[in-house]
Amino acid sequence: MVNKFPKTLNEIKYQQPDSFLYQKNMRNWFFLSLFAILIVSCSPYAKLLSSEQSMLSRVARSSYTPDQKIDSLFSSAIRVMDAALKPINPVKGGKMVAKYYDQNEAAMELIARDIGRDFDKMNLIDRGVFIVNVGRSGNARKFATLYPKFKKKYKQVKTAGKFLGFFAKTLGKLGKLADLIG
Numbered sequence: 001m002v003n004k005f006p007k008t009l010n011e012i013k014y015q016q017p018d019s020f021l022y023q024k025n026m027r028n029w030f031f032l033s034l035f036a037i038l039i040v041s042c043s044p045y046a047k048l049l050s051s052e053q054s055m056l057s058r059v060a061r062s063s064y065t066p067d068q069k070i071d072s073l074f075s076s077a078i079r080v081m082d083a084a085l086k087p088i089n090p091v092k093g094g095k096m097v098a099k100y101y102d103q104n105e106a107a108m109e110l111i112a113r114d115i116g117r118d119f120d121k122m123n124l125i126d127r128g129v130f131i132v133n134v135g136r137s138g139n140a141r142k143f144a145t146l147y148p149k150f151k152k153k154y155k156q157v158k159t160a161g162k163f164l165g166f167f168a169k170t171l172g173k174l175g176k177l178a179d180l181i182g
Helices: 009-013 019-061 065-083 090-121 124-136 136-154 159-175 176-181
Strands: none
Touching: 019 065, 019 090, 019 176, 065 090, 065 124, 065 159, 090 136, 090 159, 124 136, 159 176
16 A cells, blocks of 8 residues: 655645646635625625514514604614615615615504604694604714715615605604704
8 A cells, every 4th residue: 555645844845736636626615715705795784684674573563652663763774774885886785775675664664654643643742842852862863964875875776765765755754853854
């Protein structure tokens, strides 16, 4: 039996790899590393979308006050807009926003309907207090600064249109709140 393993460091240093096996091995490593990069790059968006879906469905089913519900809606939208503004390619961000909206449309509509119903039940003074409280919240201010940037970047991307339309419609229903936020 012939031992083909090198015995010394010199033999290892000058040993030529079998070209076919070497190429096959390098190709496998290339595809494995490409696959790993793909998995790592997609993972943060999937985790974000999943956490937002569970949070919005929990808020939609809850008996939170209108202030808490709109604050939760703003905080979710802020996280998604932050993530969508990071990629250089607007198409990729638009697809992520479209997936977010498609997954959460029912919960977001239910939250908006609850806020609108509670807002309609308020008297004039309570409406003013609600608008001032929401306008003072940190999430409303951050939403007001991010939304125009997001709208400017994504107004040409059709996949983000539903998301933009939802917030324009929802804030429009609340009257003066839309003017305060932007």
